[in-house]
Amino acid sequence: MKLDSKIFDRIRVKPDKDRLEEDIYPTCQFPGCDRPGTHRAPQGRDREGMFFNFCVDHVREYNKSYNYFSGMSDDAVRAYQKDSLTGHRPTWKMGVNRQAADGPDGFDPRATGRQRAHARQNAEHVSRARKLLALEKRSFDVLNLPGEARGDEIKARYKELVKLHHPDANGGDRSSEDRLREIIQAYNVLKKAGFC
Numbered sequence: 001m002k003l004d005s006k007i008f009d010r011i012r013v014k015p016d017k018d019r020l021e022e023d024i025y026p027t028c029q030f031p032g033c034d035r036p037g038t039h040r041a042p043q044g045r046d047r048e049g050m051f052f053n054f055c056v057d058h059v060r061e062y063n064k065s066y067n068y069f070s071g072m073s074d075d076a077v078r079a080y081q082k083d084s085l086t087g088h089r090p091t092w093k094m095g096v097n098r099q100a101a102d103g104p105d106g107f108d109p110r111a112t113g114r115q116r117a118h119a120r121q122n123a124e125h126v127s128r129a130r131k132l133l134a135l136e137k138r139s140f141d142v143l144n145l146p147g148e149a150r151g152d153e154i155k156a157r158y159k160e161l162v163k164l165h166h167p168d169a170n171g172g173d174r175s176s177e178d179r180l181r182e183i184i185q186a187y188n189v190l191k192k193a194g195f196c
Contacts (some may be wrong), residue, residue, distance in 0.1 A: 030058040139186035154196040158187045
């Protein structure tokens with residue numbers, strides 16, 4: 001068995017890091033360098049997906065001097081930047097490409113959506129009443145109001161019942177004090193729930 005073999009080096013507890021990198025990575029592609037090429041650098045425009053393998057020092061040097069637009073005229077650079085706004089996909093002004101708007105079979109896929117939108121806009125708005133919670137229903141019952149009552153109607157009923165059951169209005173009689181407390185609590189519940 002050779003003590004200097006690559007296999008023996010990998011099964012050591014602490015393998016030699018430099019030697020492992022030489023085995024895993026190809027050599028640096030910079031002229032005159034024989035270190036492992038641990039970093040990839042793009043080869044340039046029109047060679048997307050192709051990379052150089054450089055060591056750390058040479059990839060830093062390459063990145064400092066890298067220019068994607070080298071060899072392109074100013075007009076070509078401006079055109080590339082303008083096309084990049086739309087992801088290099090073709091675009092048209094509104095109403096110019098009627099064939100694309102109608103679809104390949106001549107049917108406008110948005111027509112039904114437009115019809116529904118017009119129908120919704122012209123239809124009368126019917127608001128659905130939300131389902132009352134048990135506490136809200138009980139509060140309406142305490143105030144002797146239907147569940148559809150809102151805003152001013154609730155406030156007016158509250159004021160009427162408070163004036164009726166308040167001890168000052170009854171000549172100091174405290175017999176309806178519990179009823180007054182229920183009315184105030186019911187109003188507060190409805191107020192917090194957003195009914196008034």
